[in-house]
């Protein structure tokens with residue numbers, strides 16, 4: 001387009017606009033700092049930094065097979081190796097001004113209590129720098145006899161009871177019964193991986209919501225992911241959000257975790273493969289931020305950068321409420337870690 005050249009005043013205005021863009025990120029970072037710093041509400045530090053030149057090519061195999069390979073890596077790890085990985089991930093958080101983090105650690109018949117021993121050392125070393133809450137993970141489920149024994153060992157050690165119902169496929173309700181009854185008895189919160197596959201056949205968030213009410217655990221249960229909710233029809237989603245609110249169910253969004261969901265030939269409402277934050281927050285559901293896997297077989301390129309996670313969340317959900325974004329990155333995280341009511 002033809003036009004008069006920019007005057008020097010116009011140039012200054014253009015520079016101002018550019019600086020305003022830069023300040024938008026800075027505004028968020030400043031507000032996050034003023035609210036006490038980031039909270040990373042979901043991670044797996046014991047398997048962080050396990051991507052190597054040798055196993056990198058396995059990044060494209062399917063999800064279930066990766067779980068099996070992760071199980072093998074963890075099973076073959078020494079306490080010192082697990083400690084090194086956890087320490088590196090923890091320092092990565094401290095460097096970014098993360099106030100508190102909750103990380104799953106594997107406790108199962110393969111790794112036995114080696115992650116627990118590493119976790120104790122990590123908490124002791126960094127006790128003046130960051131709050132760490134541990135959550136038990138069982139990649140062998142919680143129902144089979146030996147897995148159940150190690151689940152109990154993990155439950156005794158951790159701050160929060162953790163679960164992954166799809167590892168007991170076909171018995172998801174029983175898996176949740178074990179988690180919730182254990183947590184109720186021990187007066188602990190519960191974090192559960194649900195609806196990870198962006199597939200409407202999954203309805204685990206609803207199952208978790210119902211079980212929360214059954215066990216009288218309202219306000220103490222946290223869903224991790226709930227991505228498949230976005231693949232459900234609007235009527236289902238609307239009803240589910242109401243139920244979640246009644247149950248006080250909170251949700252961790254891990255924006256980069258499954259945004260790479262592959263092409264599928266199923267018909268679902270158009271949406272991105274992420275926790276539907278844009279719908280949940282206006283409904284009053286507490287949503288928080290997590291990094292999930294860091295530099296492992298699931299996410300070789302994820303480096304635990306909290307800003308990248310928040311940026312992906314706001315872009316992919318087209319969610320630009322700055323105050324709510326700050327809440328998601330800070331105080332809401334304290335709620336799901338049980339640090340505040």
Ligand SMILES: [Zn+2]
Nearest residue numbers: 043044193292
């Ligand atoms: Zn996870």
